[in-house]
Amino acid sequence: MQWITDRRVALWVDSPAMGAPFQVQVMLARDWNAKPDARFPALYMLDGLRARDDESGWTIETDAANFYADKNVNVILPVGGQSSFYSDWLEPDNGKLYQLETFLTKELPPVLQNSLRTTDTRGVIGLSMGGTSAMFLAARNPGFFKFAGSFSGYLSTTSLGMPQALQYAMQDAGGYNVSKMWGPPSNPLWAAHDPYIQAENLKGTSLYISSGSGMAGPYDQVSGIPGVSTNYAGMGLEILSRLTSQSFATKLNKLGIPAQVNYRPSGTHSWPYWQFEMHQAWPQVANALGVETAAPACGVGGAIAPVANANPWLGGCVTGEYPVAGGVAQDFRNGRIFNSGATGTQVLTGMIGGEYQAMGGPAGPLGLPVTSELGTPDGRGRFNHFQAGSIYWTPQSGAHAVRGAIRDEWARQGWETGPLGYPVGDEINTPTKDGAVQGFEIGAMYWSPTTGANSVQGLIMQKYGQMGYENSWLGFPKASEQGPIRDGGRFSVFQNGNIYWSPLSGAWSIKNGPIFDAWGSQGYEGGRLGYPVGDERPIPGGTQQDFQFGNITLIGGNAQIH
Incomplete structure (x- = not known):
């Protein structure tokens, strides 16, 4: 587990089903630090067809990190799974055997519950590929998710032309073969993963469905043709999403299954619209997961107030003050402030805050911070000093604590400017x-x-x-x-x-020994033998070490200089 910040972690979870670790990042609930005994519901957020292996598109392309900073849910972000549809595949492709339904519903939950104080109250949202997956994962695992949301998902995967459309899209996004996923279109696995066909299994799940029209909207660049975006691929994909979402919603209506359905008058298949839907869906997500829609009001006062006011980049507070070992702390959208009579009022943020959390925070070996984050003299890095150590960060090396005798010697040599x-x-x-x-x-x-x-x-x-x-x-x-x-x-x-x-x-x-002593008698490297040019090696009857201008042999305990 790697702490990215004090409230965001990356896990590499072993998956027996896939035979390899799979990365999941978690944005921790608002009260994670303030209420260390509390447990929190989970919101899975699934990526699109071009999911990257280093970070979720939700945190790259949207304001998800800031938006959920004051929400009391653990946000679960699978990282990777390009073209996977978050399903269990029949065969490996491109060196990967995706078994992501098993991973997300069987292998991951115990890790989240045991390591990250996550409850079994869960919701799932996804965009595009992830929207399709959110709906069929909820349908195939009744009761696992209390909420399922699809933003621009393809919600009828077996209708005329859809298998061929998915094949084209997956080939374009990573060169994957759709038949390795669910076999040929005649295979029953296609129907088993079609949200339209599995719709009846969604009874009792809070549902949210949205799609644009494909026409240029407020977040699009308009081409020379009125109403037509320059995002031509995004137009076609959104029209496909709209058609299948309408079919799906009609089926739900016939089955008497309620859903919040939003057909937007414009908009293409692109991130700004999915960010908008993420915001719009939150009240329904919060209601389904049993958490407050709006964060309780928090104020900033005492010794923390002037420091918070001097650092507006921290954003607003998300908790009130709460006790920590030796002092108090308060969480903000982009960091934390600590205060004690012995150490003053100090700011921690970013990866330094994450490393501090990994070390156990105020109750760990570093104690409380005694400085706020500062820049290093060479301009490359940042650091905080603590009661019993320091944490240094650079973009190349990340954040690492230095403490005890190792820190003392490193400091004696000149800190980061030393050798x-x-x-x-x-x-x-x-x-x-x-x-x-x-x-x-x-x-x-x-x-x-x-x-x-x-x-x-x-x-x-x-x-x-x-x-x-x-x-x-x-x-x-x-x-x-x-x-x-x-x-x-x-x-x-x-x-x-x-x-x-x-x-x-x-x-x-x-x-150390006779050869070294003999070399020393000649003045070490400054004498007539110069430097060693090899390690000690065996010779008949003894050993020998070679130097620039001679050698020393050791035979029968007698060292001789040559």
Whole structure:
């Protein structure tokens, strides 16, 4: 799980059905932080035919993140599934075996309930492909969703010409073959996934259906022909959605199944219209899921008020003040403000806020923030300092906490302007020895109880890695990299030996012991032997290490210089 912000997470959930992890992002409910014991209903939001593998179209193309910031639902965003129709496929295609109905209805819910305080009260909305899927998933899994909404969905998939239309669309969006999904049109799976045919199973589900007319609307660029948008493909797709939505709505009416149906007088198959429908559908979604339509009023006062007023980009508050370990906090649309007598009033936002949440927030090892977010002197990054550490962020490395002895040594070396640069990973325990390591742009910082915190970097770090890091005979570093020395070289001292590097000789290890002592008697790299040009190696009767201008042999415990 990766925290993107303090209220948005990315999960990679193992799917036994698909044999691979599948990413889901979750925008957490308004009261997630303020009410840590509360659980929240879920709203699944399904993407269109061209779903991307890095982020949902809903958060790329619409204001969904801001819109749901004050809503008390966990918004579930499957990421990926291009041309999948969120269904279980008969065969793999393009290297993927989609089994997304099983994933969304069987494999994902326990993860959401156990890890993200999500209840079994659920709704689903989708656009285009996702609108089709929202309706047949609700119909095929009666009772799983209390609400289903289709924005520009194709709601009659077996009617004349529709299988061929889907084949054309899926071939265009990723080169997928529709027959790998449900077989030929004669296969019963087509009917089993047709919202029109499965309509009777939607009794008891709150339904919302919308589509435009295909004519140019308020969010379209008009061509030279009156009423015709320059989005020609979007015109045709929306007309197809309108026709199938009308057939579907008529069937619902005959079955006596109520639905909110909106046939817009204009509009093409495009994101601005789906954002509009997302807003329009919310009161019905909220009613079906049992949450407030409008967020309760919240005020900003005390020490938090002047900081909030000085940072208008935070947006309005979405909660009141609530207690946290050591102080109080308040959530805003785009971040949080913390206050305590010991640390003052500080702002956290974005990925730094997410990393802080991942570390346990105020109750975690960092404690409360002691600064608001600041820019680094080089202009590349941002940071917050905390009572017991810091979090640094750059666009390239993301946000990572630095704390304890590793932070102290990193600070001594010059923070991000020192030889290591920015952190690129979180601190982790070394797997087989008592210690810790953290990766930076130009190396790593190691810590152990016996050696303290020391850095290894550059080509010396590369050599250390080739040898097995701290699990090699070298052990942990005892000092940070030192130099420059002769010919611009550098070296690092480890528990059981050293690594030396120079531009002419490369990086090589040398063990503590007779060979090292003999080399030292000649002045180390500054003496007549120069730098090592190889690691110690076996020879008949002993071992040998080669240097730029000679070698040292060790036979019978006797070191000889040549």
